[in-house]
Amino acid sequence: MAASPRIRNALTLFSSRDCVVCHRVRLVLAAKGVTYELVPVDPGNPPEDLVDLNPYHSVPTLVDRDLVLYAASVVSEYLDERYPHPPLMPVDPLSRARLRLAMLRLEHDWVPHVQAIQHGNKAQADAGRKRLKELLLAALPLFKASKFFLNPEMSLADCAIAPIIWRLPALGVQLPKEAKPIEDYGMRIFRNPAYLRSLTPEEKALRELPQ
Numbered sequence: 001m002a003a004s005p006r007i008r009n010a011l012t013l014f015s016s017r018d019c020v021v022c023h024r025v026r027l028v029l030a031a032k033g034v035t036y037e038l039v040p041v042d043p044g045n046p047p048e049d050l051v052d053l054n055p056y057h058s059v060p061t062l063v064d065r066d067l068v069l070y071a072a073s074v075v076s077e078y079l080d081e082r083y084p085h086p087p088l089m090p091v092d093p094l095s096r097a098r099l100r101l102a103m104l105r106l107e108h109d110w111v112p113h114v115q116a117i118q119h120g121n122k123a124q125a126d127a128g129r130k131r132l133k134e135l136l137l138a139a140l141p142l143f144k145a146s147k148f149f150l151n152p153e154m155s156l157a158d159c160a161i162a163p164i165i166w167r168l169p170a171l172g173v174q175l176p177k178e179a180k181p182i183e184d185y186g187m188r189i190f191r192n193p194a195y196l197r198s199l200t201p202e203e204k205a206l207r208e209l210p211q
């Protein structure tokens with residue numbers, strides 16, 4: 001990889017200003033307390049250096065010296081291994097596999113609805129709201145079952161889920177009273193000081209941080 005003139009830090013993240021997928025990686029970085037340079041990207045108009053680095057031109061894209069990584073799952077797992085403290089995955093294979101599957105389901109089933117609400121036409125956004133609400137309600141027992149998602153400690157799965165919960169009011173997704181455990185789950189993560197550090201100014205403006 002030819003070093004881009006824009007990349008000055010050892011660790012650089014190309015990230016959109018308001019995107020659940022980029023936010024997922026920023027939350028991992030914040031939870032690890034890692035400093036990095038953020039290059040804000042408009043995904044509809046990727047800069048030349050990103051086009052050179054990533055064949056998909058997608059964000060998030062992480063550059064760590066000579067290593068270029070993209071796809072939020074790949075970037076998140078790399079960061080968890082590269083910066084082991086605090087660990088964001090359990091140690092036993094069964095729990096790890098369960099969390100990986102949950103993250104895969106989230107990427108395939110939930111995120112497209114968030115993106116349809118944010119970027120689709122009215123019909124797509126309305127359908128996205130309805131389906132996202134159904135998916136959240138179907139997962140309600142999982143939000144009730146442990147302190148964090150499928151795990152007693154905060155994990156990479158929470159880094160993927162919290163950005164979605166944070167955006168629910170801004171996305172126009174209203175959950176019924178019985179879904180309060182989902183909001184309570186979100187609050188446990190939003191109260192973590194790392195959460196505030198993960199937010200761009202645009203994302204901070206989406207709702208009030210809990211006291």
Ligand SMILES: N[C@@H](CCC(=O)N[C@@H](CS)C(=O)NCC(=O)O)C(=O)O
Nearest residue numbers: 019021043057058059060071072073
């Ligand atoms: N599968 C990718 C998808 C991320 C994604 O959807 N990124 C959007 C911005 S929120 C993007 O870069 N869109 C432009 C493109 O893919 O060309 C990942 O996990 O990183």
